[in-house]
Amino acid sequence: MSQEKMEQLLEHATRLFQERGFRATSLEEIAEAIGIQKPSLYHYIASKEELLFLVMSRTIADYNAKLRAIVESDRSPVAKLEQAVRQHITLQLEQPGTVTLFRDTPYLTGDRKEAIRRDLKVYRDLLQTILREGVEAGELDVPDPAVTTLFILGALNFVHRWYRRDGRKTIPEIAGYYADLVRRALVRR
Amino acid sequence: MSQEKMEQLLEHATRLFQERGFRATSLEEIAEAIGIQKPSLYHYIASKEELLFLVMSRTIADYNAKLRAIVESDRSPVAKLEQAVRQHITLQLEQPGTVTLFRDTPYLTGDRKEAIRRDLKVYRDLLQTILREGVEAGELDVPDPAVTTLFILGALNFVHRWYRRDGRKTIPEIAGYYADLVRRALVRR
Amino acid sequence: MSQEKMEQLLEHATRLFQERGFRATSLEEIAEAIGIQKPSLYHYIASKEELLFLVMSRTIADYNAKLRAIVESDRSPVAKLEQAVRQHITLQLEQPGTVTLFRDTPYLTGDRKEAIRRDLKVYRDLLQTILREGVEAGELDVPDPAVTTLFILGALNFVHRWYRRDGRKTIPEIAGYYADLVRRALVRR
């Protein structure tokens, strides 16, 4: 199996799932995008669902690695939190595949669903770790870190729904504004 | 057209669209849920898209009416904000339909799409009004009310994705916790 | 059964069958045209096919009566022929229902099909009678009256397919031109 074609396949599938959603994207379209016939896809993937899984896997792995880097850095908890928020929004708005993550998870089944759920939990746990560190360091006031994490992620993940490239604020501005809101909601006073 | 059957139809459609999404719900399933044959649905609706529109219309109308009541009450802006957050979460977790509202809008076309978009904008504007009042009253510090509104709605609309009836927190507890986070993020210090 | 409603029904059905064809006209549309609900039609007719039959019956009966009047008049055969041609074209272009006759006959079945076929044969026979009289009178040269009749009817029945109300020729002009062509093709020299 050509490594290069597989790469292409994942890139185009990511983009198409992102743009139209999993159900509304047909294998026909994906095949056409990479210049092969529909049945040839089955040399690279076992099923459409597996393709979704692969796309999600890659995307979340990237998110996790990048968040882990922040967590393991030696900044202060508040700085890490700000960094995490900025990065999440930037990834979401600049990199395709993220939306698929939030929206099409229900189309996975069985082990694959579990695997992605585990990966998503890892991300939540990393974020939560920052919150706990902040509390321990006396910088943050977070009575329920788990729920607070979900609060933050909800706010962050919605950004792609209203962001317009030609809008009033740039991506860094949005990222900064959100980081500020999160900080204010959490810092000890 | 039997009012009662229509009511049933809308309720079941709301629930199914909520649970599985518009595309993944077949008219067959909806028909079965209310105990009629698939073609009989066309006595009540003109198309599947119209059904989605009706479901969305009703839900958003309810949300708008209830938020308007808060806006027009004579509480302080901060009290209104807290009330609005609590109510939004309660509606979302106690009655189905909310998700459909925010996820399946792309499946509407033409005038129907516009109508729902307008209705959704009304809700955002109502919430934004509270923020502006808060700023004017010197209670809140909100540099960008529009983006802040979207921040809040993102956080709120995500709740249904992780809420479990048998979870650690009750609905009022979640609502209270969220109201607190929002308040802290926005109040002037 | 109200005689008046039945009349309305036939008129609207005639017009709609004419305009869109039998298959492309739904009972829904017919019912709407006369201001009743679809199932109410069944108080007036036994089936859609019967409705087609009634429409055709009326139309062909009218054609037959009018052609018979010409045949039984005491003009010369050539004059009758010219009259017949003019009248056929005029009826076709001015009166709805005629097209249905030529186009939708295949949708009839059983006895009704036979009945209409018989009526259409009567028309052909009447026209053929004129030809035979012309031959006997030494005015026309028609080796095969049956086939010649079909030649003429083919030419005549096609007129509705290309006639445009705002076209270059008026109905009487077309009728006159056609009568001329037929006369020239048949008269003994």
Place this chain on the structure above:
Amino acid sequence: MSQEKMEQLLEHATRLFQERGFRATSLEEIAEAIGIQKPSLYHYIASKEELLFLVMSRTIADYNAKLRAIVESDRSPVAKLEQAVRQHITLQLEQPGTVTLFRDTPYLTGDRKEAIRRDLKVYRDLLQTILREGVEAGELDVPDPAVTTLFILGALNFVHRWYRRDGRKTIPEIAGYYADLVRRALVRR
């Protein structure tokens, strides 16, 4: 795409559209006729309408090519006219497809409708050319070539409706008889 199956498909579609009309022929029947399942048809065609278009296109192209050959031959106008009439009738009775051509055009839309209309106009124009040449050569007396062309085509296209293989006249006999009628209607005296 197997050339052979495509050929079969077009042949059976032509025959069925001819026998029952476009609307009354289902893709199911066509698929069955060539021994495949209904959805498999979509390997060969994009829609039912496209199939109608292909059938019509082929047929009219054949008619046009053959009439053009006559027009461009170096016979006398009267001889060309006779040849054209004979050929039209022969094509019509020996190979299916002609009716579809003239009856089901309304079911085409957009560009396809225009294309077929243009092709049909080409045929009429070719026939008209013969008439004009005849007038210029002083052989024919045709005051209005356009309407006369439609007169002739009407007569000719009706033949398939009454022709029976076991009838009184053979195809060449009918063709000859029709050619005679047309000639007599048009020649200068």
Place this chain on the structure above:
DNA sequence: AATGAATGAGCCTTCATTCAT
């Protein structure tokens, strides 16, 4: 590695017709 051909399952929709009221 690739694909032409085919398909089973399913989808939304149309419509003539029935029937209890």
Place this chain on the structure above:
DNA sequence: AATGAATGAAGGCTCATTCAT
């Protein structure tokens, strides 16, 4: 005489998947 409600049958079309080549 009228109709609200319902439906069986059918239709065109989509699509993930299989398989022989």
